[in-house]
Amino acid sequence: MDLISLYPTWYEPIVGSGWVVALIATFHVLASHTSVGAALLFAYLSHKAYKEDREDLLDFIKKYGLFLLVFTYVAGSITGPGIWYSTTVASPNGIGALIHSFVWKWATEWVFFVIEVVGVYMIVYLVGKVDKKTHMKISLIFGIASLATMVIIVGILSFMMVPGKEMWFEEGGYLNGFYGTNTFAQLGMRMAFMFTMTAVVGGIIISGIKDPAFKKEMARKLGWLGIISTLIGAAMFQWYMTSVPGQAILVMENRLPDYFQASIMAVLAGTLAYFIITMLRPQVLVQGFAGAMAVIILVAGLWPEETARESMRKPWVAGQYVYSNQVVGRDVPGMDIKSQLPTxxxxxxxxxxxxxxxxxxxxxxxxxxxxxxxxxxxxxxxxxxxxxxxxxxxxxxxxxxxxxxxxxxxxxxxxxxxxxxxxxxxxxxxxxxxxxxxxxxxxxxxxxxxxxxxxxxxxxxxxxxxxxxxxxxxxxxxxxxxxxx
Ligand code: HEC
Structure with a gap:
């Protein structure tokens, strides 16, 4: 029988399947990146609280942690499986390709994720109940576990664009598929921008601080964090672009809308301006404004980024061998995979x-x-x-x-x-x-x-x-x- 591994097509009237996936993924990236960045910020603040014996910093961590618990952890835990559900029906062979190569990586990621979820509860609810040194240690473990989830996922994400090393096609081997320049460039870029997100969302917490001096201190801290990470992120993006296949650059140059470059620059400039303003005038940080700006900056920055990454991969959806329409379009001897085109x-x-x-x-x-x-x-x-x-x-x-x-x-x-x-x-x-x-x-x-x-x-x-x-x-x-x- 000359059958190939295709499944029924999922098509959502009006939006198609791609946009459903994109919407869920954008939300998930928002939630997950903010919380990983915040975890590292907490480790730093908790360390400072221990060193300088400060209650106000611990209180800040507690408030920000609670906000994350309610917002990003719930949203992240719903949209995470949401990505599985939607991509499994939209791109069964694409997801299959990832699972065949990385199932144990994912299992490892979930171990760290469980530590992370337990950690965020401990950080929030143990403030004041354990001594500052213990709190600092918990924060550190929480930070490391969060970062570990990110490192693992980025390896898988970058495989979707291109396997880490060319020899993966011939030899297989999951490290060959996992690590490459693209992995590191993408990791650097995401880590930088995740701090930007942490700083933007942190504005919402700062807006609730009563003491003007402390408010100013935190606005400064997060402002600097935001400015530096945004600039590093922009530089990392340039590096990232050198690590994608030539084909992707071609699609990027020819096929993204003209306003794309301009809108990215505008988002970057707007973000920097926002941080500068909040540093100079912390009193503008009132709840409504901080919340609205967080939504605007994050959505305006993330949607084009995720769309571009998706477009640039064309015509492939995973590993440069599964087409977006789910047909396997190339031999991969290293994985015993045969192109389905001859059939x-x-x-x-x-x-x-x-x-x-x-x-x-x-x-x-x-x-x-x-x-x-x-x-x-x-x-x-x-x-x-x-x-x-x-x-x-x-x-x-x-x-x-x-x-x-x-x-x-x-x-x-x-x-x-x-x-x-x-x-x-x-x-x-x-x-x-x-x-x-x-x-x-x-x-x-x-x-x-x-x-x-x-x-x-x-x-x-x-x-x-x-x-x-x-x-x-x-x-x-x-x-x-x-x-x-
Ligand atoms: C992997 C994704 C993908 C698949 C599958 C795909 N296309 Fe396209 N197609 C594109 C992209 C990307 C463009 C660029 C146009 C744009 O960005 O607006 C394009 C452009 C086109 C164009 C415009 C003319 C051109 O040459 O640029 C036509 C016509 C077209 N596609 C028809 C089809 C038809 C018919 C099918 C199915 C038999 C199909 N495409 C399958 C991605 C795809």
Missing amino acids: IEKVGILKAHPFTPEHLKEVNNGNMIQAGEFIAMTYCSNCHSPSESGIRPLHRYFPDGITQARMEEYVRGVLTTGNIAYMPKMPMLESEVKALSAFLVMNKEGGQAAVTAAIDKEISDRDRALAIKQADDKVARLTVEQEGK
């Missing part, structure tokens, strides 16, 4: 997919559109919404009045060959090319509302060849540049 080329996607309804396995005049829709859902819907709204709606890319013949030419010439750097190779039998094209033509006619002149361009063979050549040249140039470094 699809042989029997077609409809026959290779174990969940194709019986009446759609063979394309005929009666089921043409339906079979085409099934192919679009399977092959495209992870990256393109087949409806009006959601992520990169398909109908926007095609000119008005496009004919079946022209559509077939595009599908056959571009999509089945994998000629475009940011899209997977999607083999189809000739009958499937016809079916998908018929669906796309119909989808186009049904969904013209959102077409704008700018995207409404004819895709000619010449343009296509030019675009591919430009892309190739760019990759070549980037490779030369990188090797020159």
Whole structure:
């Protein structure tokens, strides 16, 4: 039997599956990073409280800790499994790839996470009940356990972009997959920005401090923490960009919206300005303002970052061998994994997919559109919404009045060959090319509302060849540049 490991496609009307995952993940990153940064901050403050024998610092830790307990630990513990649920249905093979390589890493992470959760309770509820030295030790263990969860997760996250070392493909081995420049650059970047988050959220706690002198002291401390970590984070981001595959840079440069760079700079500048203002005038830190700024800065900073990381990975979702549409697109001898493309080329996607309804396995005049829709859902819907709204709606890319013949030419010439750097190779039998094209033509006619002149361009063979050549040249140039470094 020529079946491959595909599962039923999860598609959420209006938003698609990608945005659901992105929304949950952004929230989770917010909660988890803030709490890891705060854990390290607590270790420092607790140490200072012990050294200088200060109650007010312990009180601050207690308040901030309680806030984390209620907000980030609850939110983090709900969104964490939320990521598992949503990615498992959105990207079963992508998650499968991670589990096959890293299941014990995850188990280790959960051990540290349990220490962390117990630790946050101890830190909050043992203030004043144990001596300051013991509290300091608890804070230290809490800080180290929190950081450990982050280090482990970042190794897995960076594998999603690219396995740590190239030889992983040939030899396997989880350390080869785990550690690489990308891991360290991403770790540095996340650690810096997690302190930024800790400082921003800390503003909410500072706003509740009554004593003006102490309020000023804490505003200064967190202000400096925020400024320094934001600047280091920005530098780490530059390093990070040198560690991603050339292909990702290409997608980044060509495919992110024009306002992306500008909006990142604006968020950075706004964040720095906010810290400077709160340092100079701690009295502006009242609860409503601090809370609103925390939400604005964090969401404005995180959403583009997570979106970019997701876009840059295209066409892969994990390890540069599982495509976003769940097809395994490359041999990985080190893991005994074989590309599924030859099977699809042989029997077609409809026959290779174990969940194709019986009446759609063979394309005929009666089921043409339906079979085409099934192919679009399977092959495209992870990256393109087949409806009006959601992520990169398909109908926007095609000119008005496009004919079946022209559509077939595009599908056959571009999509089945994998000629475009940011899209997977999607083999189809000739009958499937016809079916998908018929669906796309119909989808186009049904969904013209959102077409704008700018995207409404004819895709000619010449343009296509030019675009591919430009892309190739760019990759070549980037490779030369990188090797020159
Ligand atoms: C891995 C994700 C991914 C998959 C799967 C995918 N695409 Fe794309 N596609 C993209 C990206 C990214 C772009 C860039 C356009 C953008 O950013 O707006 C794109 C662009 C396009 C374009 C615009 C023309 C061009 O050449 O840039 C068309 C048409 C298109 N896709 C059709 C499809 C169809 C049809 C399928 C399914 C058979 C599909 N894509 C599957 C990611 C994907």
